[in-house]
Amino acid sequence: MPTETVYGLAANALDPVAVARIFEAKNRPAFDPLIVHIGQRAELAQLVTHLPAEAEALMQAFWPGPLTLVLPKTEAVPDLVTSGLPHVAVRMPRHPLALRLLQSLPFPLAAPSANPFGYVSPTTAQHVMDQLADQVGFVLDGGPCQVGLESTVVGFRSDRAIILRQGGIPQEAIEEVLGHAVDSQTSQSRPDAPGQMDSHYAPHRTIHLLEHGTRPTDVAKESWISFAPHAEAMASLAPDGSVATAAQRLFGVLRHLDQQPGGPVWIEKAPEIGLGRAVNDRLMRAAHRA
Ligand code: TXA
Ligand code: MG
Numbered sequence: 688m689p690t691e692t693v694y695g696l697a698a699n700a701l702d703p704v705a706v707a708r709i710f711e712a713k714n715r716p717a718f719d720p721l722i723v724h725i726g727q728r729a730e731l732a733q734l735v736t737h738l739p740a741e742a743e744a745l746m747q748a749f750w751p752g753p754l755t756l757v758l759p760k761t762e763a764v765p766d767l768v769t770s771g772l773p774h775v776a777v778r779m780p781r782h783p784l785a786l787r788l789l790q791s792l793p794f795p796l797a798a799p800s801a802n803p804f805g806y807v808s809p810t811t812a813q814h815v816m817d818q819l820a821d822q823v824g825f826v827l828d829g830g831p832c833q834v835g836l837e838s839t840v841v842g843f844r845s846d847r848a849i850i851l852r853q854g855g856i857p858q859e860a861i862e863e864v865l866g867h868a869v870d871s872q873t874s875q876s877r878p879d880a881p882g883q884m885d886s887h888y889a890p891h892r893t894i895h896l897l898e899h900g901t902r903p904t905d906v907a908k909e910s911w912i913s914f915a916p917h918a919e920a921m922a923s924l925a926p927d928g929s930v931a932t933a934a935q936r937l938f939g940v941l942r943h944l945d946q947q948p949g950g951p952v953w954i955e956k957a958p959e960i961g962l963g964r965a966v967n968d969r970l971m972r973a974a975h976r977a
């Protein structure tokens with residue numbers, strides 16, 4: 688299914704057998720929990736037992752949209768969906784086709800990104816076909832994803848929001864709605880962010896990162912991707928220089944790189960603001976070597 692972030696591999700979230708097929712198709716380890724997608728607020732009652740006021744405020748501001756909330760689960764949610772955790776991740780996507788699909792079904796859809804485990808997430812229907820054609824019945828083609836990287840995942844500690852994964856809703860926007868600074872506990876320090884592998888989105892070519900605003904020394908033009916366009920770089924992440932464009936193009940660029948023969952590539956990071964945080968998070972995972 689299309690969403691505004693990336694394409695998802697969807698199954699009935701309340702049917703453990705259907706959910707097991709997701710793990711099988713993606714070759715995903717069972718300790719990596721899935722996001723449950725809903726088409727309307729009323730479905731929440733069936734899935735979660737408690738809604739902190741801050742969760743309410745964030746839903747009001749960002750749903751439908753690229754925000755996932757991790758909340759205490761009801762017994763209706765199979766343990767396989769949450770990898771045995773007592774919390775379930777829920778989001779209401781804003782892609783019109785995704786919303787129509789969800790609203791036409793009598794159950795919510797569990798959907799991880801529709802890529803083989805550990806690989807770059809798909810942002811077009813063709814990306815899904817390239818990698819999972821033999822595993823899925825069909826792909827609902829909703830065009831290229833507008834946001835281009837995954838949703839922001841927010842959990843709650845004593846009812847206070849904490850960011851578990853940077854994504855399509857910028858941290859600054861969340862802080863503005865809540866009226867206070869929010870901790871970001873992603874990646875390295877992450878007891879509460881299961882499944883966030885340091886090495887992820889890993890293309891076969893070695894990726895080196897350059898701090899934003901810097902350029903490589905002694906590196907051939909063919910192996911340098913700048914952030915904004917630069918005459919000496921082979922390509923740029925953001926032809927218009929914006930972090931939103933970099934987010935939208937990032938996975939396509941990584942995928943394209945992976946299809947080209949060649950040695951190491953140097954990529955300039957985004958500025959660490961807004962969607963730039965999520966872009967840099969994904970870049971660091973792509974560059975990470977176990
Ligand atoms: O934008 C998105 O979020 C996309 C589209 C398809 O909606 N989905 C997506 O799913 O990125 P996936 O499976 O690739 O990533 C889900 C991540 C997990 O790896 C984990 O970090 C977090 O969401 N997550 C899911 N359930 C959780 C839970 N119960 N507690 C904490 N984190 C959870
Ligand atoms: Mg994924």
